Amino acid sequence: GNSVTQMEGPVTLSEEAFLTINCTYTATGYPSLFWYVQYPGEGLQLLLKATKADDKGSNKGFEATYRKETTSFHLEKGSVQVSDSAVYFCALSYYNQGGKLIFGQGTELSVKP
C-alpha cells in the first residue's frame, strides 16, 4: 500500500543552522506530495506542495523537490529561526480521492536561540 516515511525526531538545531528533514514515499502512479506544519496546540497548515516529478515547492524559505527516481521529497531550509519550531509532516495524496492524505509520522523540530 501507499506510505510515507520521515526521519525520526526530535531534531534540535541552533538558530541560523541548515535544516533537512528526509521524507520518502511508497506509492503507485503519480501522487501529489505535501509538507504540513503543526505549531504547538494548533491544527495543521499546508507549508508547501508539489504535484509532479521535478516540481519544487517553496514557502517561507522552505523548499522541497519531488524526486520520482528516489521517491523522495526532502524538506530544506537554509537558515532556521526559533519560530520554525514545530512538528513537520510529509504527506501524499491522489487527485481523484478528494485530496485524502497519507501522512508520515511527523518530525519535531526544536530551534534554540
Place this chain on the structure above:
Amino acid sequence: DAGVIQSPRHEVTEMGQEVTLRCKPISGHDYLFWYRQTMMRGLELLIYFNNNVPIDDSGMPEDRFSAKMPNASFSTLKIQPSEPRDSAVYFCASSSERNMYEQYFGPGTRLTVT
C-alpha cells in the same frame, strides 16, 4: 472565510460515556475528512465524505465510532461508549476541486477519556 470550525476544543469524559465531536467545513468545500492524532499511531484518516456521502470509512477503528454528515455544512463524529484508548486529538479537514483539493484543517478537539 472563518476556516474549518470544530467544537468542542477540549473534551474530558469518563469511560463508557458517549462523546460527540462536531465540525463545520469551509463553505463550498465538498470533501470532509476526519483524522485522529496520537503519539503511538501518528495521524490517521478515519473517514471521509464527498457531497455528504461517506466514501471511505476503512479507518474507523470499530463499531463504537460513527460519523455522519447530514448536510454540507455540518458533520459529527460520535464515540459510544468511549474508552481511555480513544484519547487523542481529532481533526476535521475540508477540501474542494476549485482549490485543487488542498486540505484545510480545523484546530482539533483534544479528547481525554478517564
